[in-house]
Amino acid sequence: DAGITQSPRHKVTETGTPVTLRCHQTENHRYMYWYRQDPGHGLRLIHYSYGVKDTDKGEVSDGYSVSRSKTEDFLLTLESATSSQTSVYFCAITTGTSTPYQQYFGPGTRLTVT
C-alpha cells in the first residue's frame, strides 16, 4: 500500500477557520499529490510536489496552499475554509522504477465545512 497515511481521517470545521491536512509516507518517494473528490467531478488535482520545498499547482489550487519541508510529509492548508471546500481529500505518491509511474493513494480525509 506504499505506506501512505492521512490525518485526520474525518474533520468538521466552521467557515473561516484554517485547516491543515497531513499526508505521510514511509518510503521516501519524490512525488506527492493532493486531490479532492466531489460528486460529479471525479478526482481533481489540487497541488503536487516533486521534492522538498518544490511544489506546483494543479487544476483546482485556488484557496489551498501546500508545504513540504520533509520528504515524508506533504501538508495541505485551507487558509480560511469555505463550504465549497467540503470534500474528500486524497493524498497520492508515484512510484516505480521505470516510466510510466503508477500512483498509490492514501485512505482519504473527509472534510466538512459548516
Place this chain on the structure above:
Amino acid sequence: DAKTTQPNSMESNEEEPVHLPCNHSTISGTDYIHWYRQLPSQGPEYVIHGLTSNVNNRMASLAIAEDRKSSTLILHRATLRDAAVYYCILRDWAGNQFYFGTGTSLTVIP
C-alpha cells in the same frame, strides 16, 4: 493531457466477462493508457496500463485499438468485489500529473 470519454455506468452479471470502453480520439504518440479503479470508500488503485499492444495482468486485460483512439478494459469474470468506479487516464511517458475524469461506475449483479 488528452481527454478520455467513458460511459457513466455499466452493469454486469457475476461471473460473466465485462468490457469497459474508453474513447481517447486525441491521444498522442507518447501517451500511455492507464486504468485505475476506486472501490467504495477507498482511494483509487492501479489496474493496468499499456501503450500500443494488448496487456494482461492478474487483475484484468487491456485491449488497445490499432489506431489507439480507443481501448477496452476486460474483467474476465466479474465478482461482487469488482463493483467500483473505473477510470481511464492518458499520461505522457514522463508526465507526473494524472487527470481523472468521472469514470464508469460498474455494478455487478449477483
